[in-house]
Amino acid sequence: MSVALALLAMLIELCLGYPQRLTRAIGHPVTWIGGLIGVLDRALNRPESGRGRFAGMVAIFLVLVIVGTIAFVVERALFLLPFGIVATAFVASTLIAQRSLYRHVADVADAVDTGDIAASRAAVSHIVGRDTGALDQSGVARAAIESLAENFSDAVVAPVLWLAVAGLPGAALYKAINTADSMIGHRTARYEAFGWAAAKLDDLVNLPASRLTALLLIAAAALRNDGSAGEGWRTVWLDAPRHRSPNAGYPEAAMAGALGLSLAGPRVYGGVRVDDATMGGGRWDADAADIRRALTLYRRADAILIAILAVAAAMFIARV
Numbered sequence: 001m002s003v004a005l006a007l008l009a010m011l012i013e014l015c016l017g018y019p020q021r022l023t024r025a026i027g028h029p030v031t032w033i034g035g036l037i038g039v040l041d042r043a044l045n046r047p048e049s050g051r052g053r054f055a056g057m058v059a060i061f062l063v064l065v066i067v068g069t070i071a072f073v074v075e076r077a078l079f080l081l082p083f084g085i086v087a088t089a090f091v092a093s094t095l096i097a098q099r100s101l102y103r104h105v106a107d108v109a110d111a112v113d114t115g116d117i118a119a120s121r122a123a124v125s126h127i128v129g130r131d132t133g134a135l136d137q138s139g140v141a142r143a144a145i146e147s148l149a150e151n152f153s154d155a156v157v158a159p160v161l162w163l164a165v166a167g168l169p170g171a172a173l174y175k176a177i178n179t180a181d182s183m184i185g186h187r188t189a190r191y192e193a194f195g196w197a198a199a200k201l202d203d204l205v206n207l208p209a210s211r212l213t214a215l216l217l218i219a220a221a222a223l224r225n226d227g228s229a230g231e232g233w234r235t236v237w238l239d240a241p242r243h244r245s246p247n248a249g250y251p252e253a254a255m256a257g258a259l260g261l262s263l264a265g266p267r268v269y270g271g272v273r274v275d276d277a278t279m280g281g282g283r284w285d286a287d288a289a290d291i292r293r294a295l296t297l298y299r300r301a302d303a304i305l306i307a308i309l310a311v312a313a314a315m316f317i318a319r320v
Helices: 002-016 020-026 029-044 052-079 084-093 098-114 117-124 137-184 196-223 229-242 249-259 288-319
Strands: 267-269 272-274
Touching: 002 084, 002 098, 002 137, 002 288, 029 052, 029 137, 052 084, 052 137, 052 196, 084 137, 098 117, 098 137, 098 288, 117 137, 137 196, 137 249, 137 288, 196 229, 196 249, 196 288, 229 249, 249 288
Parallel strands: none
Antiparallel strands: 267 272
16 A cells, blocks of 8 residues: 555656645645754754753654654544545655756756856755855756755655655655754754764665665666666766765766766865765766756656556555
8 A cells, every 4th residue: 555655646746746836825844844853953952061962862753753643643534535545645745856856957957058157056056055156067067966866865765665665654754854864964063963863864764765766777777878877887886885975875876877977076065175985987077968868867767666666556456
């Protein structure tokens, strides 16, 4: 049932997305979770206390209990309705970001095409956390492709995977952990201790999805001759374990190898240079055409994921 739920949720989100009118009216489930995390951050985070890790563990525990309970109750209630699985899939679709990810990255490609570096930096700033002020057009293009690869894992594959495994509560709990990591899982004076639990938990729950995402991108490259599946596999094998993140390197390496690019490497966050391993041994120069090649690979990999869920759901139904 959960596999069928994941399939329906992907198809609904792919076709409809999350309407902007609804966002303006009631917000978005992720912003609701973020609001809860913000409240707990302000209430419990006291860096000077020396008990930051404990306070952070309490915060993430409370977030998971509250979000998990609400998701469980909502799923149980919706399943009591006629066509309850469809209603639940509509709710679950809000936790997946296929359409918005494609749109934001395509916006960067359009901006790079204009040659306006200010517009390019502004567009890419919506999807990356690094400093964009010093990026040239090639740097903007690489940043967009890296973000596409990483967010395919974090915003699409991971929530779908946990939805298939544990239903709406699984996807909601994953999203709560991932949102907490993005808000408090930073190595700064305020969050080094308080965000430790969120960061470690996020690394854990993203581990299977990051590897699956790499395989999906490699499979997508193998379907057409506009990408190198072999080079994608080789880059994942050699470079992904060298990435500073235990998970982000896998989709980034697969994307870099498949497209014949070099991604990752040194970046600047909050004015601080962060040295990281380079993924791939291809070109450093990237442009709008490379972003669109990456988007094509992403859509193909996303279609493969949908096909896998469809086959799994059909097999389950046949057995029943």
